[in-house]
Amino acid sequence: MNVRSQVSMVFHLDKCIGCHTCSLACKNIWTDRKGTEYMWWNNVETKPGTGYPALWEDQEKFRGGWEKKNGHIRLRSTGKARIVTNIFHNPHMPSMDDYYEPWTYDYQHLFNAPEGPDQPTAIPVSMVTGEYLNIESGPNWDDDLSGSPVYAENDPNLEGLSEEQRQQLFAIEQLVFFYFPRICNHCLNPACVASCPSGALYKRGEDGIVLLDQKRCRAWRSCVSACPYKKVFYNWFTGKSEKCILCYPRVETGQAPACFHSCVGRIRYLGVLLYDADRIEEVSNLPMEEMIEGQRSLILDPFDPHVIEEARKNGIHDSVIQSAQNSPVYKFVKVWRLALPPHIEYRTMPMLFYVPPLAPVMSTRQNEVLNSVSKDLFHDIDDARVPLKFLANLFGGGQEGKVVYALRKQKAVRWYRRALTVGDVDRETAERMLREADCTAEEAEMIYQLTSLCTFEQRFVIPPMYREEAIEAMRDPLEAKQGAGFGFLSGPRRGL
């Protein structure tokens, strides 16, 4: 056993209201520089929809992630032999047209426009060329557009849905959508890291954050196509790739990442997971239907004395083990089994997990009366407006079982609380539902607490980082006295 710790995340989709506050918090801190205008390290998508960049889940087109060949996994887009031919022209790389051309407006035109019969307008200007631009798409132009033949109908997750299910999903009275906020998943088996010819991408040993060394990046662009989530972006101005850094300067100082901190719906949880690094390769080679369980088995019980002993041996500090024990992520993923990894079939083993959303309408109408109980208490999950197959394609690697489990438990908790507080559901039914959903009353209370009443400290259990201490232990404290913080001492300049 080789115990490592990782700062991991859970997004509770049932709580996401799609306000994009997270995206703006991130943009204002990290991607307002030249060359990064088009990047959204954090973005919020509407599902069903094509997302950003458009059709990123279509791996026939972009060839992201890993594939299994002859019993072993290999990158779909590149590799040690294939890089030789792909380095001059990357055949699967998305171009700016797949994202959007960033723009601002020529506000001066409002003042300078010659007198005429019409009101002057602020004309859109490209932030790449500086020329006037006819805007054709934006980063969230599929927002709320379920049923749209341009966006929703082309969602790659609709694969495997019957014609009837599709029609149901897109019938005007039945339209349904949910939000899908995305950041870098800080994977255990990251395809971007494995693909980088320069070795510029790396995973931090102490907390698992995946970073990109700007001084070693040479713009070979392999990472952009290798990441199946399209969360590595190419800065067209500096000629370097960039990606979500999980706000490590904030996390290291005990603050939640900006997108977490600003989340209005409080859907985001952050905490430590201990995992067994020796088994990553074995688990990423498992058959697809075993991968979700496989990844869960990688995550170790932080209360197990044997695990604690091994963690200490690997230099993991007691306070980190302690925060792993308090981790909300551990509860959602491993104890309650409510949170699922997105697209486990890409085999990168994402360390960001999603609680799948409950279908919005829980009742059926009978004789003009709304009826919310039937013999099978979970009937509406199978008949949900969002077909289970669709959710399974997103969060279950195509398998419905894990998604059904998470939805049933969520519903049971809701009804249990309803029995306690509102009283229109009798206790007996509620307890039966808990039993059928593999949940106890205590567990339901805990889920309720962490879902609805959670405080800042419960949502973000950030491990103390001993980085400053490490510097002092290894270096002369006066050595960095006149240095200028982290990063570059002079501004990074584009090469000639």
Place this chain on the structure above:
Amino acid sequence: MSNYHDLLLFAVLPYLSVFVLLIVSIQRYRAQTFSFSSLSSQFLENKMHFWALVPFHYGILTVIAGHFVAFCVPRSILAWNSVPVRLYILEVSALIAGLLTLLGLIHMIARRATVSKIRTVTSKVDWVLFALLVVQIVTGILVAVLYPWGSSWYAATMTPYLWSLLQFNPDITYVSALPLMVKLHIVNAFIVVGLFPFTRLVHILVVPNPYLWRRTQVVRWYGEARRAG
């Protein structure tokens, strides 16, 4: 051309160029590591990119490899060329590689000139470099066509000349009698070498060879002392 000029161009310029190449490349790598990048523009324009970059790189790599092999093993080249059919095969392959390079270069220039997004990431130095490359490749092709058979006379003139440079005992008698076109090709090559560290050509120095033997995943620890395995 006077002997004085020949001395300057073929005995002084080469050393000057290589000196600048070494000093500036090392200094740039130390002070401006960030600027070492291939500065790919594929993200901004994805279609012409293929027809520009792929033929250019395959072509130029073949041509440079040819020059290098002839420099290293001139006797083997001469022996190979002693049979006419083999000579023709070598010469035609070299010419095809040269034309491929030119085709790629034309596409590159057209792409940079016509696509407005690409123009915004094109510097003045890029245009200087394009001009030098056009001269280099066009003169190279013309030499191949006008003065056959280059693969043989290269071994007899250029190889000893380059060796004399390498031994710090430049002997310009090998090159002073060559036609003007060939001289232009040689001098221009030295200019490209000298300007190399000031251009985006530095990406050649950081081609990712370690990738072929490194482990698939990269994990960095904060300080080796805390390395856990």
